[in-house]
Amino acid sequence: MQLWKDRLAAMRPTERSAAVAQLLRIEEEGAFAGLVGGSPGADTDETAADSDDAEEAPAGQQQRQQQQQGGDAWTRGLDARDKRAVTDLVASVTRWRRRLDYVIEACSGRRMADLDAPLRQILRIGALELVEQGAPSHTVNEHVELAKRIMHKGSGGVANFVLREIARRREAGTLPQPPPPAKGMSREQAAEALAVGASHPTWLVAGWLQQYGPKATMELLRWNNRKPHHAVRLAPGLDPAAVCKRLQGLDVAAQPSRYLPREFITVQQNMQGLLASGLIGSGQGQVQDEAAGLVVALLQPQPGEDLLDACAAPGGKTLFAAARMQGQGSVLALDIGRSRLTALRRMAARQQHGRIVSTRAADLRDFAEMLARRRRLAATGGEEAQQAQQEAEQEAEQAQQAQQGPSEAAEASAAAGDDAADSGHKPWPTQFDRVLLDAPCSGTGVLAKRADLRWRRTPEQIEHMASLQGELLAAAASLVKPGGVLVYSTCSLEASENQQQVAAFLAAHPDFAVEPPPAEAGIPAHCLSPEGYLLMLPHVHGTDGAFAVRLRRSGDNESSSAAAEEAAWPTS
Ligand SMILES: C[S@@+](CC[C@H](N)C(=O)[O-])C[C@H]1O[C@@H](n2cnc3c(N)ncnc32)[C@H](O)[C@@H]1O
Incomplete structure (x- = not known):
């Protein structure tokens, strides 16, 4: 087993260390970016719970099994709220990965591929917090410590240099920005520019540009980078308006679906409140997208x-x-x-x-x-x-x-x-x-x-x-x-x-x-x-x-x- 795995397993887990472990699983084992240590069926915002869609990766299934058997060492001791925070962090880093890598490479002058896998994840988490979430510069210390604990002093030094440089450029307003698509660019160049900025693979964006055109493609890219909202199908006989009223009383922003108003409701925010309401746990509601x-x-x-x-x-x-x-x-x-x-x-x-x-x-x-x-x-x-x-x-x-x-x-x-x-x-x-x-x-x-x-x-x-x-x-x-x-x-x-x-x-x-x-x-x-x-x-x-x-x-x-x-x- 690699040393960093032993060290991650031995340390008292934090949200960031658990996120590093899960990101490594995604990168190295093909796990999917959702559900860190939650209970099956109680998936929150960033999960595959209602994307009854693409096949579940075998590693994802393994992960679910591990979770059903009581979780793993990397999340031991984290409560449900912490685990949801880990899930959100993992999803955000995964979503923004290409753009984060662009910023990290531009600020460090090094290629991500040349860095060790755990350090890549720590840098991505640090860059996300600094660039996308406006974290104060002193949080860099925590990432540096994590790099030292999971890897070695040298990795801490790299994390320190790179993340401080990102923080410095953020303060100076000179953060590297991927060049936007511009007139005169070939279709491939435009696809590349859009793809880096919106953190998607270029081939996918190139296909959408051809099929849907630039305006719709840009809207779609923006949609894919938003925090998703969810819909719930109600058991027969339940009145969606009454269920929404009850949920609103619990601070859950819910309303009857505009597409299937007799059977579905949509939940714009506070999935945790929805889960706490017991609607899903009791089998009275199932997370399912309206399109399905x-x-x-x-x-x-x-x-x-x-x-x-x-x-x-x-x-x-x-x-x-x-x-x-x-x-x-x-x-x-x-x-x-x-x-x-x-x-x-x-x-x-x-x-x-x-x-x-x-x-x-x-x-x-x-x-x-x-x-x-x-x-x-x-x-x-x-x-x-x-x-x-x-x-x-x-x-x-x-x-x-x-x-x-x-x-x-x-x-x-x-x-x-x-x-x-x-x-x-x-x-x-x-x-x-x-x-x-x-x-x-x-x-x-x-x-x-x-x-x-x-x-x-x-x-x-x-x-x-x-x-x-x-x-x-x-x-x-x-x-x-x-x-x-x-x-x-x-x-x-x-x-x-x-x-x-x-x-x-x-x-x-x-x-x-x-x-x-x-x-x-x-x-x-x-x-x-x-x-x-x-x-x-x-x-x-x-x-x-x-x-x-x-x-x-x-x-x-x-x-x-x-x-x-x-x-x-x-x-x-
Ligand atoms: C998009 S998912 C189905 C989602 C499902 N209809 C739902 O709404 O929950 C596609 C399914 O096709 C199954 N599948 C793939 N190849 C198949 C095959 N050759 N025969 C039968 N099922 C297959 C996969 O196991 C997967 O569960």
């Missing part, structure tokens, strides 16, 4: 229908859909991530949806292939059809046993007060009335909440995701009944993951057509693009970014459906 809610509104699940949520975990949309179905029908929540489905089942039971929600851990492509085979067998009639039916029943039972240990089954059953534990036994249909494909994506629409994501994404990943999305979309389409509805959604702002996916899908699936949402779906007109897509832009709508399209499968064109299915899933 609108995706479900676009899907319009109806009581009594069979619904497949094809990429369901962690389950925010599954549970909202189940709430809309009022306990009637069935919701199959499928995801490749088995452990995240366990959490989803617990939440479903807690929110009284255990009766209609069942889960399945599988790759959607394999699952679609399996059901296509079952349909083919069933279509042959006779013995083979019976075999298909038996297979379905056995399979559902096995899945139930594999996924639900006895204690969990009992818990779900008790919490739901019904036969929740048996709900998974019903064989799934081979095609569904409605299918939601909330695809794995780059998550570029949630960068305000996921400060680390902007540094983790690469153009190659987006290319890879786009190709996966195309495959998942074809698989999901095969699971839609003739006449049924397919909603494809992402929390990405990239055309390659959104509009271009739809265009490619429609070209390969003539039995599907875009269906603009009917008035009853309640989607405000200004949230829809001219093509009828749901398009939530953070800087325009004040929500997470989201894209969704509602596609209707024709009911009378069986041959083209079958042809498309055959093309997607060869029978061999």
Whole structure:
């Protein structure tokens, strides 16, 4: 183990030392910038709690597990308020990292890459406090001490020199500023200038400049650097106005959502007060962005229908859909991530949806292939059809046993007060009335909440995701009944993951057509693009970014459906 790790673990933690530890985890282990030592489900302002979006990094999962097991040495002894301060500090440093590095490099004449990793984090924290938060110059002493304790005297000397120089230049009004974009710059130069100033990767800004233009890009960059606000979906039957009134009494600035006023509220500030109110802890409210809610509104699940949520975990949309179905029908929540489905089942039971929600851990492509085979067998009639039916029943039972240990089954059953534990036994249909494909994506629409994501994404990943999305979309389409509805959604702002996916899908699936949402779906007109897509832009709508399209499968064109299915899933 590196020396600094031992030293960090041995010292009595402070907010700054804990922040250094977490920043190192993000930089070296790919952890995400949120939730330092908090309890799961009680995430505060800067967490991934409601960005039911981009996948959770394995390191992030490890971190959650560690926290569930009582936290780690680096936060031991810090109370909940301190931990939230650490979370905020980590998020701010992560968000402003590129700009802070620019200032540090300009003031020190050294490249960040040449400094040791812990010293980089200390300098970033110090620079943030001095440059962005107006901390008094004498706080430099504390950073110097921290550098000496975690590393050695020499590191303290570097911290002293660099941070004093930043403080001096701040007093003199000569802090180095990244050059703003100017006339005559090439597009690449303008992207670079904007990206350094707003602390984003250049390639991302260059793409947005091309797709959205300079004005919208600058607004989006500003949005991503603001402290995010959150929305909460309320349990059915709760009156948003009454809940907001109660919260206002607790000094929580809350109001009914302007997009989903009957089910959501927004919380502008004081998330701590919200958590203290017990609304989330009691299961009466779930942190969920309004844009995610609108995706479900676009899907319009109806009581009594069979619904497949094809990429369901962690389950925010599954549970909202189940709430809309009022306990009637069935919701199959499928995801490749088995452990995240366990959490989803617990939440479903807690929110009284255990009766209609069942889960399945599988790759959607394999699952679609399996059901296509079952349909083919069933279509042959006779013995083979019976075999298909038996297979379905056995399979559902096995899945139930594999996924639900006895204690969990009992818990779900008790919490739901019904036969929740048996709900998974019903064989799934081979095609569904409605299918939601909330695809794995780059998550570029949630960068305000996921400060680390902007540094983790690469153009190659987006290319890879786009190709996966195309495959998942074809698989999901095969699971839609003739006449049924397919909603494809992402929390990405990239055309390659959104509009271009739809265009490619429609070209390969003539039995599907875009269906603009009917008035009853309640989607405000200004949230829809001219093509009828749901398009939530953070800087325009004040929500997470989201894209969704509602596609209707024709009911009378069986041959083209079958042809498309055959093309997607060869029978061999
Ligand atoms: C955007 S997240 C879904 C968020 C979820 N709909 C919600 O609202 O809480 C995408 C999900 O797709 C899952 N996934 C990725 N590849 C998959 C595959 N091949 N088959 C099934 N699920 C997959 C990931 O595990 C992740 O949970």
